[in-house]
Amino acid sequence: MVYLKKLINILCVCFISFIVCSSSEQDTKLEGYLEGLMPVLSYEDMLQESELIAEVKILKKLSIAEIKKDPAYYNGWDGNSFFEALIVEDYKNTQMNGQKIVLKQLGNEKWRYENHPIFSVDEQFLLFLNKASVNNTISSIYYIVGFMDGTFDIEEYESKKYAKNRGREFNSLDEIKVKNITGLKDTIKYSNKKYQSIFLLNDLKYKIKDTLKDGDKK
Amino acid sequence: MVIRNEKKYRRSILLIIVFISIINFGSILVYGHSGDITVNYAEKIGWNIKEYEYHFSSGNSSYKFDSSVIDRYKDYFRGGVDKWESCTFDGASIASFVEKSAQENAYIEMFQINDNTKGVAYADNPNATVDGNNLYTYCPIRLNEYYMDKPEYKDTTGKNDYVCAHEIGHFFGLKDLYDDNQDKLMWYTSASSSWSPSSADIKGMVVISGYYISRSHTFTESWSLGIEPDCETEAYRVYSCNNCIPVGYSYNVYYPPLGHLWTDDCDSVCDRSGCGATRTPPHVGVHLAMNTVTCASLAEHQA
Numbered sequence: 416m417v418y419l420k421k422l423i424n425i426l427c428v429c430f431i432s433f434i435v436c437s438s439s440e441q442d443t444k445l446e447g448y449l450e451g452l453m454p455v456l457s458y459e460d461m462l463q464e465s466e467l468i469a470e471v472k473i474l475k476k477l478s479i480a481e482i483k484k485d486p487a488y489y490n491g492w493d494g495n496s497f498f499e500a501l502i503v504e505d506y507k508n509t510q511m512n513g514q515k516i517v518l519k520q521l522g523n524e525k526w527r528y529e530n531h532p533i534f535s536v537d538e539q540f541l542l543f544l545n546k547a548s549v550n551n552t553i554s555s556i557y558y559i560v561g562f563m564d565g566t567f568d569i570e571e572y573e574s575k576k577y578a579k580n581r582g583r584e585f586n587s588l589d590e591i592k593v594k595n596i597t598g599l600k601d602t603i604k605y606s607n608k609k610y611q612s613i614f615l616l617n618d619l620k621y622k623i624k625d626t627l628k629d630g631d632k633k
Numbered sequence: 634m635v636i637r638n639e640k641k642y643r644r645s646i647l648l649i650i651v652f653i654s655i656i657n658f659g660s661i662l663v664y665g666h667s668g669d670i671t672v673n674y675a676e677k678i679g680w681n682i683k684e685y686e687y688h689f690s691s692g693n694s695s696y697k698f699d700s701s702v703i704d705r706y707k708d709y710f711r712g713g714v715d716k717w718e719s720c721t722f723d724g725a726s727i728a729s730f731v732e733k734s735a736q737e738n739a740y741i742e743m744f745q746i747n748d749n750t751k752g753v754a755y756a757d758n759p760n761a762t763v764d765g766n767n768l769y770t771y772c773p774i775r776l777n778e779y780y781m782d783k784p785e786y787k788d789t790t791g792k793n794d795y796v797c798a799h800e801i802g803h804f805f806g807l808k809d810l811y812d813d814n815q816d817k818l819m820w821y822t823s824a825s826s827s828w829s830p831s832s833a834d835i836k837g838m839v840v841i842s843g844y845y846i847s848r849s850h851t852f853t854e855s856w857s858l859g860i861e862p863d864c865e866t867e868a869y870r871v872y873s874c875n876n877c878i879p880v881g882y883s884y885n886v887y888y889p890p891l892g893h894l895w896t897d898d899c900d901s902v903c904d905r906s907g908c909g910a911t912r913t914p915p916h917v918g919v920h921l922a923m924n925t926v927t928c929a930s931l932a933e934h935q936a
């Protein structure tokens with residue numbers, strides 16, 4: 416009798432867990448893709464617009480409720496994801512190394528850009544970042560300048576760090592020439608009948624310094 | 634007394650198990666629905682459509698402006714509308730819009746925003762409403778003055794009209810293009826060399842929204858023959874209506890199990906008994922929700 420009662424209790428707990436799990440799974444199902452015209456930013460534009468150009472590690476995903484009070488959260492529009500992220504290395508030399516920021520990414524589990532998957536915890540990227548603003552109200556939240564074009568995967572080959580434009584694989588070398596985002600002399604990686612454009616992170620660091628120096632001279 | 638209680642508990646357990654089974658089975662049905670699949674396959678031919686995502690049912694539509702939109706932005710949007718209204722396919726007009734007042738219902742509502750975290754403009758799908766077939770009943774389009782007021786947009790004649798035409802393309806059901814399609818309106822950045830719908834954009838639009846504006850859009854969800862994987866090109870060879878002759882390839886980078894027929898020479902009842910299927914007009918493009926046949930599985934089968 417007692418065992419039966421226990422069994423029923425266990426079953427009830429399992430049942431409730433099942434309902435909770437299945438409803439959350441349905442909530443996070445991809446409903447479709449965000450569609451919009453992306454701005455075209457040259458490397459110089461991206462450099463100027465970016466307050467931070469940094470290797471960033473995603474620490475945790477923030478709930479919308481945690482972030483909603485910020486004016487940069489646009490009118491309850493729920494198409495964004497927010498993360499707590501760690502600045503691993505700031506390439507623009509703004510002394511942000513080791514600091515935490517709140518990062519906004521366009522898209523969430525339900526709605527996202529097709530070539531721009533939602534970040535996951537522990538992933539590390541090179542990002543061009545600036546502070547978000549809505550109706551000229553500047554927030555403490557950072558967004559990615561250039562969106563997909565400002566997001567780079569970081570990969571290591573032979574103990575050197577390379578950056579690769581995220582979600583972008585090209586069918587031909589000509590395409591890469593057109594879409595050379597950083598203006599750096601890219602290395603071409605060919606696999607799976609697709610081309611990828613990658614560059615050394617160290618080169619980027621020097622290029623940023625040089626470009627800023629040139630800007631100062633003017 | 635004890636026996637009766639035991640029976641009661643057994644019945645309760647049985648009920649819970651039955652209930653869980655029903656719920657579980659229901660969720661399988663939900664996830665198995667073909668509407669969960671996004672088709673992305675036609676980029677190589679210059680247009681790509683959203684058959685299973687939000688789109689519109691014809692070329693006849695309406696729009697209105699949010700009350701805060703200024704006249705200059707209204708004119709941009711009207712310019713975008715004009716670009717679509719002046720398009721023809723086979724000599725017939727493909728689109729017609731009615732401008733409504735802010736108080737009236739309209740399929741599109743245009744908003745003006747100022748937000749540096751978003752793109753130049755976008756069809757706001759998370760805030761759109763659709764019917765059971767994913768056809769828009771309401772689609773907000775937001776124009777971002779953060780970009781559109783910059784000199785390279787504002788002071789370049791026609792550029793912001795082009796931005797609006799691109800977003801209206803999304804409303805009809807055209808997807809952004811990423812590959813070698815910078816000369817199409819639906820190129821994903823504002824650097825397209827085509828500021829009006831190109832012939833490929835028009836073809837995509839008439840496929841997704843109806844062959845001509847007088848026809849309603851329908852499409853076939855299952856047509857398992859007339860397509861086979863081509864292991865050399867990693868694409869699918871698609872057969873035409875007549876004589877099962879291959880007419881081209883459906884490149885399906887993201888969702889290999891799906892194929893797509895884009896031939897436009899099949900505007901009549903097509904007997905494809907040789908291929909094992911028939912089709913009826915007015916489909917120009919027909920989505921082929923075929924079973925998963927990959928090159929690997931084909932090789933295994935042939936071995």
